[in-house]
Amino acid sequence: MTADRIFHARHGMGATVRGVALVAHDGFSARYDLDRIAGVFSRPSHELAGRSYLDRILVLDTAKGGVASAWMLHEMKSRGVTPLAFVFNSVNPILVQGAALADVPMLAGFDVDITGAIADGSEIEVDPQARTVRVMSPAD
Amino acid sequence: MTLNEEEEAMLAGKLGPLSQEALRHQIRVGDFFDAADFVPVTQAHIMADTESLGEAGVRWLEELTTAGDGQRRVRIPTITDPRGTDFSKAAFLGQTAAMLDLERRTIDAFRKLGVVMTDTCINYQTIQAPTRNEHVAFGDTGVVIYSNSVCGARSNFEGGPSALAAGITGRTPRYGFHLPENRRATLHVRVTFTPRSLNDWGALGACIGRIAGNYWAVPVIEGLERAPRSDELKHFGAAMASFGSVALFHLVGITPEAASLADVAPAGLPRHEVSRGDVEALHRSYRKDGEIDVVVFSAPQLSLYELRDLAALCGGLHFVKPLLAVTSPQVKPDADRMGYSAAIEAAGGTVLAGMCFYQSYAREIAEAKGWKRLATNSAKIVNILGGYGYEPVLASMEACVDAAVTGKLQ
Numbered sequence: 001m002t003a004d005r006i007f008h009a010r011h012g013m014g015a016t017v018r019g020v021a022l023v024a025h026d027g028f029s030a031r032y033d034l035d036r037i038a039g040v041f042s043r044p045s046h047e048l049a050g051r052s053y054l055d056r057i058l059v060l061d062t063a064k065g066g067v068a069s070a071w072m073l074h075e076m077k078s079r080g081v082t083p084l085a086f087v088f089n090s091v092n093p094i095l096v097q098g099a100a101l102a103d104v105p106m107l108a109g110f111d112v113d114i115t116g117a118i119a120d121g122s123e124i125e126v127d128p129q130a131r132t133v134r135v136m137s138p139a140d
Numbered sequence: 141m142t143l144n145e146e147e148e149a150m151l152a153g154k155l156g157p158l159s160q161e162a163l164r165h166q167i168r169v170g171d172f173f174d175a176a177d178f179v180p181v182t183q184a185h186i187m188a189d190t191e192s193l194g195e196a197g198v199r200w201l202e203e204l205t206t207a208g209d210g211q212r213r214v215r216i217p218t219i220t221d222p223r224g225t226d227f228s229k230a231a232f233l234g235q236t237a238a239m240l241d242l243e244r245r246t247i248d249a250f251r252k253l254g255v256v257m258t259d260t261c262i263n264y265q266t267i268q269a270p271t272r273n274e275h276v277a278f279g280d281t282g283v284v285i286y287s288n289s290v291c292g293a294r295s296n297f298e299g300g301p302s303a304l305a306a307g308i309t310g311r312t313p314r315y316g317f318h319l320p321e322n323r324r325a326t327l328h329v330r331v332t333f334t335p336r337s338l339n340d341w342g343a344l345g346a347c348i349g350r351i352a353g354n355y356w357a358v359p360v361i362e363g364l365e366r367a368p369r370s371d372e373l374k375h376f377g378a379a380m381a382s383f384g385s386v387a388l389f390h391l392v393g394i395t396p397e398a399a400s401l402a403d404v405a406p407a408g409l410p411r412h413e414v415s416r417g418d419v420e421a422l423h424r425s426y427r428k429d430g431e432i433d434v435v436v437f438s439a440p441q442l443s444l445y446e447l448r449d450l451a452a453l454c455g456g457l458h459f460v461k462p463l464l465a466v467t468s469p470q471v472k473p474d475a476d477r478m479g480y481s482a483a484i485e486a487a488g489g490t491v492l493a494g495m496c497f498y499q500s501y502a503r504e505i506a507e508a509k510g511w512k513r514l515a516t517n518s519a520k521i522v523n524i525l526g527g528y529g530y531e532p533v534l535a536s537m538e539a540c541v542d543a544a545v546t547g548k549l550q
Binding site for chain 1: 171191197221298
């Protein structure tokens with residue numbers, strides 16, 4: 001039986017959440033990358049193109065692009081189509097501002113490449129107050 | 141965060157519920173970034189098109205306007221980014237009554253809050269450019285990168301809710317590019333190609349943005365053979381921000397904080413080179429085939445000079461494909477007065493004001509109009525519209541105008 005693995009972030013916001021990780025070493029912009037109605041990544045060049053982010057914890061490299069994401073997370077939250085939480089290697093202020101308004105948990109800033117440390121499809125727990133992400137062992 | 145007496149009063153609700161909620165939001169963001177305190181800001185600029193807000197965002201704004209008299213006004217000059225429509229051209233764009241209703245409700249809410257509806261992403265060209273070391277709270281990544289880099293002002297990317305909060309409280313958390321230590325370069329880029337066309341300036345910015353790759357990266361750039369014009373830096377910065385989330389760059393000997401390389405660059409920075417070949421490769425990465433459905437000049441809104449250049453190309457032409465030129469409400473009357481709008485529209489083009497194409501329900505416009513293959517000279521817009529179902533192509537203004545005439549991009 002393997003032990004849970006825990007990674008520490010420098011920045012955190014929001015409540016604890018547990019779910020399945022959707023992982024890519026790519027960026028995130030609600031306007032540039034998503035079909036927000038269907039709840040899928042829509043930009044053809046994105047590593048997650050065609051995949052649904054609904055009920056998933058997004059584990060990505062960095063937040064990119066425009067300021068619209070600050071509003072769009074709030075609008076997506078009103079329709080229940082946000083990811084469960086965000087985990088980023090690095091983040092720009094827009095996603096933080098948007099997560100603050102929409103109340104979506106977020107972690108950012110790791111000493112490892114978090115997109116390489118967590119496998120796509122893993123069960124993970126994000127605890128922003130402790131600033132940790134825990135990768136559950138298969139027995140959990 | 142350390143709060144002063146006035147901020148403590150705001151947080152306690154003594155200045156009303158609006159400033160209380162605004163400050164709470166700012167503290168959540170400031171705490172995330174370990175901001176020590178707040179910094180006063182002199183201007184705010186709000187990105188708030190209704191495609192982004194949706195019904196939920198518009199209702200949120202309307203709820204803010206229910207605060208009591210004397211408690212629901214912004215405290216500093218607070219202006220708006222492009223709206224989601226040009227009402228006079230909404231039918232042409234295939235926009236629905238529901239979209240326009242959201243726009244009207246948003247405008248009404250902002251006016252009640254004391255926001256000035258400038259509807260522009262080129263406020264540094266048309267309203268009031270910030271000055272060096274002026275702390276501001278600007279939205280629109282293109283506005284922020286230009287203000288930080290070219291003007292030497294200090295702003296983070298402020299999304300709509302945070303920019304509005306800054307307008308209401310007159311301050312913003314002191315983190316990111318408000319701090320001198322974060323304005324130092326983190327990578328050194330030597331360019332071996334000085335563009336002439338706006339699409340090449342945008343493509344050069346895009347290449348550097350891709351290398352930089354994140355918000356906290358600050359490129360210092362050497363090798364340009366001349367000082368760029370404002371419109372060139374506009375496209376250069378907007379594309380760098382779009383492709384890389386970059387908010388600040390330095391041009392050695394040109395931008396105000398980098399009189400010399402040593403002013404901004406610590407020793408041992410990672411070094412990169414960007415060539416003409418890189419710029420050409422970026423163009424080729426978007427080329428599909430020659431057929432196009434629409435030509436769009438937008439993102440950023442066009443200056444009077446850009447409209448003048450476009451008008452000069454349109455003389456005696458007849459477009460077989462739609463051509464849209466999007467500018468600000470401040471530039472449009474001058475373009476009308478100078479005859480530029482008439483020249484563009486005589487050829488079959490359409491001049492729109494107060495919106496930006498990608499902020500105006502671009503996905504729904506594509507479906508309503510059957511537009512997919514889009515030619516533009518904006519590197520920023522080709523980066524955005526791929527996610528909206530378009531097949532954008534980046535080309536010069538001249539080539540785009542030719543495409544509107546022939547239906548094919550040569």
